[in-house]
Amino acid sequence: MRSAAPAALPNQAAEPYIPQQPRTPSPWRRFSPTRFIRRKRYRHAWPAAVRRRINACRSVRPHGDVSHDPQRNNTIGAEGTVPQHQIENTIPVLGVRDLNRSIAFFNEVLGFVVEWNAGSVCSVIRDGCSIMLQVQDKTHPCTVWIGLDGDALFSQIQDSHAKILESPSRKPWAHEMKIADPDGNVIWLGADPNAT
Numbered sequence: 001m002r003s004a005a006p007a008a009l010p011n012q013a014a015e016p017y018i019p020q021q022p023r024t025p026s027p028w029r030r031f032s033p034t035r036f037i038r039r040k041r042y043r044h045a046w047p048a049a050v051r052r053r054i055n056a057c058r059s060v061r062p063h064g065d066v067s068h069d070p071q072r073n074n075t076i077g078a079e080g081t082v083p084q085h086q087i088e089n090t091i092p093v094l095g096v097r098d099l100n101r102s103i104a105f106f107n108e109v110l111g112f113v114v115e116w117n118a119g120s121v122c123s124v125i126r127d128g129c130s131i132m133l134q135v136q137d138k139t140h141p142c143t144v145w146i147g148l149d150g151d152a153l154f155s156q157i158q159d160s161h162a163k164i165l166e167s168p169s170r171k172p173w174a175h176e177m178k179i180a181d182p183d184g185n186v187i188w189l190g191a192d193p194n195a196t
Contacts (some may be wrong), residue, residue: 091123092144094185095136102133105181109162110146110153143185148191151175157189 096102099122106112112124112131120136131144154168154177165186166178174190181187 007082027129046079070140081109089130091130091132092142093132093134094142094144094183096133096181096183096185097135097137097139099133101182103160106131106133109160109179132171139183139185141168141186143186144186146187146189148189151191152188152189 005195015112035181048169052082094102097186098121099117103114103117103124106124107114110126112126114124115130117123121132123130123132125131129146157177157179158164163180165180166176168175170176170193175193176188178189178191179187
């Protein structure tokens with residue numbers, strides 16, 4: 001609102017009225033650190049430097065932990081960016097000498113069927129879970145864990161020709177048994193220890 005010109009004193013010529021310009025408050029005074037945090041509704045009016053400082057503080061992570069920072073495009077370490085969900089699955093690979101013999105073993109003893117076969121390597125699958133078999137000149141026996149939903153498969157395995165390394169037994173972590181395939185790989189099976 002424009003203020004009226006002051007009245008002239010008696011026997012004094014009136015001076016021309018020059019209106020005073022309103023003082024513009026400093027943005028740093030208006031948005032001081034003790035005030036702008038509480039006044040979130042004015043966030044859109046914060047100075048750009050203040051907004052950049054706030055965003056920088058919010059993106060602070062422990063040293064080296066920037067894997068969940070959306071502003072860094074899921075950067076992991078300093079090597080580059082790695083988008084999320086890149087690992088599709090993990091599959092054990094067993095070395096075997098005779099691929100057809102191993103396929104027959106996993107089918108007759110454990111109920112796996114061939115998912116694909118490339119001649120020297122193949123994949124067998126049951127209930128959506130896969131095991132890869134690879135022909136190797138010198139095999140090194142290893143162990144693969146198979147988690148079971150119940151222990152009904154134990155009796156079927158005992159009735160088969162499989163070599164039993166450990167009969168079914170209840171342990172604190174699982175009701176388990178161990179068998180060996182024709183190449184000496186250990187198949188370690190386990191179910192819920194509290195299952196009836």
